[in-house]
Amino acid sequence: MELDFERCYRAVDSRDQRFDGCFYTAVRTTGIYCRPSCPAVTPKRQNVTFYVSAAAAQRGGFRACRRCRPDVAPGSPEWDARADTVGRAMRLIGDGVVDREGVTGLATRLGYTERHLNRMLTTELGAGPLALARAQRAQTARILVETTDLGLAEIAFAAGFGSVRQFNDTMLEVYAQSPSRLREKRPITRGEAGVINLRLAYRPPLHATSLLGFLGARTLPGVDEVDDLTYRRGLALPHGTGSVALRPADRWVFATLRLSDVRDLAPAVARCRRLFDLDADPDAVDTMLGADPALAAMVAAEPGVRVPRAVDGFEMAVRAVVGQQVSVSGARTTLGRIVRAAAADDGSGGTDGLGPSGPAPAPASTNQLTGFPSAAVVAELPDSAFGMPAARRATIRALAAAVADGKLDLEPGADRSETTARMQELPGIGPWTAGYVAMRAIGDPDVFLPTDLAARRGAAALGLPDSAKALAAHAERWRPWRSYALIRLWRAA
Structure with a gap:
């Protein structure tokens, strides 16, 4: 990917935080690479080289700046x-x-x-x-x-x-x-084994209220919870289990991770960043959406609204299936029944290291959050665990079997179009469900669900057309950020 030298240099000269993670500035006279917002004196033009990744700068023989710590900038x-x-x-x-x-x-x-x-x-x-x-x-x-010690x-x-x-x-x-x-x-103090405190960087602004409100309305006992502006949830990770407490603050999201195996640190951080959509470019999104007069006032009043994503693609797919044509509270009741049945079945009930200024460890309740049951477990649950019509129960079982067998990939590295098509081959899964999963589990920024009732209500509240066909046509002007527009319509509803 080619970088425009003049644009990059202007960002460095103005110390623009919006470009952190988009490119890296290497200074040949010092052998150091920095993030664009580094507070050091702006280097001379003739001494600068720009790289699109920290790895490329390291490969070029440059070391990370100790002042701005470019290796913990938000992801591109x-x-x-x-x-x-x-x-x-x-x-x-x-x-x-x-x-x-x-x-x-x-x-x-x-x-x-x-x-x-x-x-x-x-x-x-x-x-x-x-x-x-x-x-x-x-x-x-x-x-x-x-x-850690x-x-x-x-x-x-x-x-x-x-x-x-x-x-x-x-x-x-x-x-x-x-x-x-x-x-x-940076001497450490001995703390609880397996607990790691971090700061996760993002590009401001971040509208934390919308994130926590969305996730808080959908929490499940034993899986996740929201309390005092902190979101907590259990994690299923490649080498074991864990839990995390995430607390948004200015420029950072403070994270307290509890891991059964520290080899899972990198995947856990990646999933937390994904959950809060921390690698998004809110300036680009809001500029596009704010150009529509119908959305302009909302964007100005609530800058930095993100798409709440997921740490578990299968969990998000089950949530989507259960949520078809039922209220959020009704879906929570049904999903809670599945989580309890699974627990009874198995007998169980850009990061930055922080020093003393880091967040206090999460309350003990985080330790009881075990996360959503796996696809293999859900596929074997009895009929009584679901509490839903037989057709929808069959859909969840088919979904669980496809994920457990590796026939359906619901993680962020999946091919979005292929996954969407394969989901719709399963009985009971249509465009709305597949699109919802693509948006929240796979991270597609350009999903729009014109038939969604809440989206249409939000559109009507903003003076937009509320028929599915007319709304879909209007939404074309919001590409490639229609997922973010959809979140705003839901907020307007």
Whole structure:
């Protein structure tokens, strides 16, 4: 991807936070790379090179700035939104697929040869999958060094490095400091085992009220809860279970993670960022939507509204099926019955490390949040667990079987059009359900549901056409951000 030098330099000169994570500034005279908003003196034009990824800057021989910490900038909004192979690859790398399955596993998931995948990523990002994963490992390791009392050898393997030597060499190259020196600079205090406090960066503004309100209205006992402007939920992760408490604040979302296995730190962070849509570009979204007179006042009054996404694609799909033609409260009752039945069946009831200024550990109630049951568990539940018509029960069972068998991929790295088509092949799943899942589970920023009753009510309240056909036609002007427009219509309703 080519970067416009003048546009990038103007962003650096004005220290524009909106461009953090969109590109990185490398200064040849210092050997350092920074985020655009770095408070240091603006470098001279002739000394600057711009990169589209931190991994590319590291590959070019630059180390991360210790002042602005560019490796913890928000993720690129372009890769977050794009549905092509590069966007899907970046989401999978962020979820730790390369660390768990290697480049071979990543290429297999995407349907390309390793050589061709490496070529595509290098062309677009200036670095291949191994370099991109290496940059993420370094960031994960730095968080563990600075926020836990784990031994350095334990941290090396927890972060995904193949050896302690590789860990030491990478940290020295990326941060110009050894792991032991990083720990000396930010001494830790012994805390609860498995608890990690972080700050998750985002591009302001962030309308936290809309996020917490949406998620709070849909919480399920044992899965998630909202209290005192903090959202908590259980997590099912590749190596074990965990829970998280997320508290939005100015410029950061404070996160308290409890993990049964610290190897799950990177996937847990990626899923939390995804849940709160923290890699979005609110300026681009609001500029587009605010140009419509019908939405202009709402956008001005509530800037930075995000799309509440998901940490579990299967959970979101079940929520969508259950929510067909029933109220939010009715869906919660039915979903709660499924969660309780599953619990009874198995017998169970851009990140930044923080120092002393970090959030207090989440209340003990977070430990009881176990997350939504897996597809395999739901597929085996008895009829009495569902409390719904037989046809809809059959839909959920078919959905669970398809996910459990690997025939349906509902994670962010999935091909959006293919997943939507496959969902609609299942009995009882139509365009509304598939579109809702694409928006919230797979992260498609351009979904619109013109037949949705709440969307039509919101449209009427804003003076827009409220028939499905006319509303769909009007929504064409909101591309490629129709998912965000849909959230605003729901708020207007």
